[in-house]
Amino acid sequence: MRLNAKQAVAKALAEKGHIDQIYWIGCGGSLIDLMPANYMMVAESASVESHAITAREFSVATPKRLGAHSMVVALSHSGGTPEVVEALELACARGAYVFAMTSGAGSAVDRDAWDTYVYEWADSTPQRELDAAQAIMVCAELLRAQEGYDAYDAIYEGIDKLDGIIAAARQKVNAELCDRFAALCKDHSFLYILGSGATFAQTYGFAICSLQEMQWQNCAYIHSAEYFHGPFECTEPGVFYFLQMSSGPSRVEDERVLAFLKTHTDTYMVLDAQAYGMDQVDERVRAYLEPIMVYYMNVELRAARGRVFDHDPSIRRYMGIEQY
Amino acid sequence: MRLNAKQAVAKALAEKGHIDQIYWIGCGGSLIDLMPANYMMVAESASVESHAITAREFSVATPKRLGAHSMVVALSHSGGTPEVVEALELACARGAYVFAMTSGAGSAVDRDAWDTYVYEWADSTPQRELDAAQAIMVCAELLRAQEGYDAYDAIYEGIDKLDGIIAAARQKVNAELCDRFAALCKDHSFLYILGSGATFAQTYGFAICSLQEMQWQNCAYIHSAEYFHGPFECTEPGVFYFLQMSSGPSRVEDERVLAFLKTHTDTYMVLDAQAYGMDQVDERVRAYLEPIMVYYMNVELRAARGRVFDHDPSIRRYMGIEQY
Numbered sequence: 001m002r003l004n005a006k007q008a009v010a011k012a013l014a015e016k017g018h019i020d021q022i023y024w025i026g027c028g029g030s031l032i033d034l035m036p037a038n039y040m041m042v043a044e045s046a047s048v049e050s051h052a053i054t055a056r057e058f059s060v061a062t063p064k065r066l067g068a069h070s071m072v073v074a075l076s077h078s079g080g081t082p083e084v085v086e087a088l089e090l091a092c093a094r095g096a097y098v099f100a101m102t103s104g105a106g107s108a109v110d111r112d113a114w115d116t117y118v119y120e121w122a123d124s125t126p127q128r129e130l131d132a133a134q135a136i137m138v139c140a141e142l143l144r145a146q147e148g149y150d151a152y153d154a155i156y157e158g159i160d161k162l163d164g165i166i167a168a169a170r171q172k173v174n175a176e177l178c179d180r181f182a183a184l185c186k187d188h189s190f191l192y193i194l195g196s197g198a199t200f201a202q203t204y205g206f207a208i209c210s211l212q213e214m215q216w217q218n219c220a221y222i223h224s225a226e227y228f229h230g231p232f233e234c235t236e237p238g239v240f241y242f243l244q245m246s247s248g249p250s251r252v253e254d255e256r257v258l259a260f261l262k263t264h265t266d267t268y269m270v271l272d273a274q275a276y277g278m279d280q281v282d283e284r285v286r287a288y289l290e291p292i293m294v295y296y297m298n299v300e301l302r303a304a305r306g307r308v309f310d311h312d313p314s315i316r317r318y319m320g321i322e323q324y
Numbered sequence: 325m326r327l328n329a330k331q332a333v334a335k336a337l338a339e340k341g342h343i344d345q346i347y348w349i350g351c352g353g354s355l356i357d358l359m360p361a362n363y364m365m366v367a368e369s370a371s372v373e374s375h376a377i378t379a380r381e382f383s384v385a386t387p388k389r390l391g392a393h394s395m396v397v398a399l400s401h402s403g404g405t406p407e408v409v410e411a412l413e414l415a416c417a418r419g420a421y422v423f424a425m426t427s428g429a430g431s432a433v434d435r436d437a438w439d440t441y442v443y444e445w446a447d448s449t450p451q452r453e454l455d456a457a458q459a460i461m462v463c464a465e466l467l468r469a470q471e472g473y474d475a476y477d478a479i480y481e482g483i484d485k486l487d488g489i490i491a492a493a494r495q496k497v498n499a500e501l502c503d504r505f506a507a508l509c510k511d512h513s514f515l516y517i518l519g520s521g522a523t524f525a526q527t528y529g530f531a532i533c534s535l536q537e538m539q540w541q542n543c544a545y546i547h548s549a550e551y552f553h554g555p556f557e558c559t560e561p562g563v564f565y566f567l568q569m570s571s572g573p574s575r576v577e578d579e580r581v582l583a584f585l586k587t588h589t590d591t592y593m594v595l596d597a598q599a600y601g602m603d604q605v606d607e608r609v610r611a612y613l614e615p616i617m618v619y620y621m622n623v624e625l626r627a628a629r630g631r632v633f634d635h636d637p638s639i640r641r642y643m644g645i646e647q648y
Binding site: 021025026029030031038039042043044045046049054055056057060061063064065081083178188190191192196197207208209212213214216217218219220221222223225226228229230231232233234235236239249250252253256259264287316317318319324 | 345351352353354356359363366367368369370372375378379380381384385387388390405407485514515516520521532533536537538540541542543544546547549550552553554555556557558559560563573574576577580583584588591611640641642643648
């Protein structure tokens with residue numbers, strides 16, 4: 001059945017009575033879009049255990065607690081990811097309530113064996129209708145229904161602010177960061193990307209999707225809280241760092257990184273989510289919605305690099321082309 | 325009170341009746357030593373929810389379910405990590421049963437406010453007495469006490485086999501991989517490290533501890549199951565890949581990576597845990613103990629690189645030297 005996040009949670013609770021676990025399943029960019037919802041549930045829920053797991057691992061090392069009071073939320077943007085289909089079938093076999101999201105209407109993921117949310121991936125689609133916001137809505141609905149959630153309205157208000165925040169942030173990142181980022185990529189064959197909190201999903205995403213996949217740019221992703229426990233020993237003038245500073249509670253981790261970068265390399269850039277509009281969102285929910293804004297900054301940055309390198313981000317040499 | 329893993333679980337259950345959540349807390353290499361235990365609990369336990377979280381995130385986005393029926397296992401190898409001390413104090417304040425492991429006798433982590441396990445970090449210390457094996461024993465003891473665990477004896481038998489497996493594997497990695505690894509580092513300023521399953525902890529560890537921290541070698545860690553969802557677009561002749569192949573259920577993920585590397589780059593190396601002695605361990609528990617063996621291979625590989633670069637792995641320029 002076609003359902004949105006709110007309807008899916010209502011159906012899950014009608015069928016199951018209560019949900020004890022939620023598993024967020026996907027691969028690459030699709031897993032990345034679900035990770036902030038997992039981060040939110042771990043921090044906010046007293047009634048639901050939450051895990052985000054790459055689809056193939058979910059099948060080979062299946063959580064033993066997956067069962068009749070579990071909800072599985074799987075995302076495959078294309079709808080054709082075999083690992084996700086395998087995970088969805090496993091989740092059904094284990095008796096979980098299964099909800100799949102995809103932009104691929106009629107794809108392998110869009111089938112009657114489970115409930116689906118199909119979104120249109122267009123520039124004009126409001127954030128409220130897209131996958132990442134729907135995942136956050138799953139959290140808000142489940143929290144409100146099972147245990148109460150003070151910031152429920154703030155989640156929806158925050159989501160509705162995102163379209164405006166992102167439009168302004170796109171202008172700002174093009175004015176302030178894109179040209180320098182592309183120029184630094186010209187002079188550096190490698191860079192480190194740092195971030196924290198729920199936004200660490202987009203730190204990972206900037207590395208593996210925007211740069212490795214779409215620009216064939218070698219890079220590494222490092223969690224800001226882990227930087228001082230190993231990776232910072234690589235820092236010196238000439239080594240390129242890109243720091244995504246969170247506007248949420250994990251900002252203290254990023255601030256510590258920034259202070260070190262300022263005095264130990266001459267080559268760093270900062271995308272400060274606080275200055276890119278997230279200050280407009282209620283501070284109780286800001287951290288969970290921030291990755292949606294940061295994703296669009298990654299899009300602008302890779303596009304700018306693509307122009308300088310004459311490398312269209314839509315080009316692939318292997319994905320969807322070769323058999324693997 | 326000084327307790328080992330078995331005694332700690334017995335005390336936790338005596339005090340709490342039952343444990344509903346376990347949180348594995350550390351930073352960098354210490355978190356890495358706990359990650360396989362977390363992986364094991366998620367896969368094996370029907371009664372305990374499990375999460376591994378870097379210490380600072382545990383404090384800034386504290387899991388709401390942390391409480392009187394939680395067990396917190398924290399590790400600080402040195403015993404002086406402020407983030408770990410902060411996390412331990414938070415866990416106590418929330419009423420959890422708290423167990424800290426450290427090799428730093430008399431350190432900030434080794435105090436009476438919680439139970440501690442203090443291990444000697446010497447070449448002659450048997451694996452059974454070290455932190456990573458003790459973490460796995462926490463899992464085995466908790467599983468047996470709360471729900472029964474068929475492979476309980478296999479865990480202890482496997483741990484006791486590790487000393488012999490590691491001794492032989494050290495010889496083998498020096499004969500087969502170390503020289504070529506060091507030589508490839510001479511010719512490549514950057515490499516990708518790939519792995520899966522519980523061993524992904526040591527994929528991350530090889531990157532951030534052995535290479536970034538101890539060799540100032542730029543590199544990136546990629547999960548084998550995620551490789552085909554972005555990172556593989558960087559693969560081409562001349563790009564250096566090091567694949568840690570698991571002997572456990574996630575081996576299928578690594579095999580898929582290997583098949584692709586063989587046909588898409590001329591520069592890859594494989595450490596096959598199956599051929600490095602893990603075949604001697606019961607297949608039900610092999611995956612969980614494998615990271616302990618792989619750690620020692622990382623040690624040999626970094627030492628070999630260190631000799632070629634005249635860079636002693638014990639040298640630091642910032643860690644423990646500067647204020648940060």
